Amino acid sequence: MFGYSEEQLAQFGLTVGVTAFILYMLFIIAQLARESKAGRFGTFVLFLVLSFGMLGFVAKNVIAWVLDM
Template sequence: MSEEQFTNVSLIVLLTGLIIFIGFIIWDLGKKSNAGKFGMFILFLVLGFGVLGFVLKNVLVEFLVLKQ
């Protein structure tokens, strides 16, 4: 396995783990603050948009780089 392959695989695995961990942090934040169902929905919606934007940015960059 080359360094480039290792970097690509570890980036995917570690970023997936980080995103799951961020989801756990959002869930824990809502639980500790007694947010309720609607509050938990808003927390995941608003804070999840940041993670979604990060992922979409990377996907778009990959597609634009692959087209060239």
């Protein structure tokens, strides 16, 4: 399709899709912190704890990028 292989399209879709999902989850965390009036420290803790799971996806992409150099 458009000169790209199925593997290239799947990789692009996965990267863009999961990145968009991560950004949406960050928006949800910010909304949660705002609605609960968590304050500065509470907001920091919410982002730290709830965003920790996203670190694996980001780390995987960074490690793959470094190894491909």
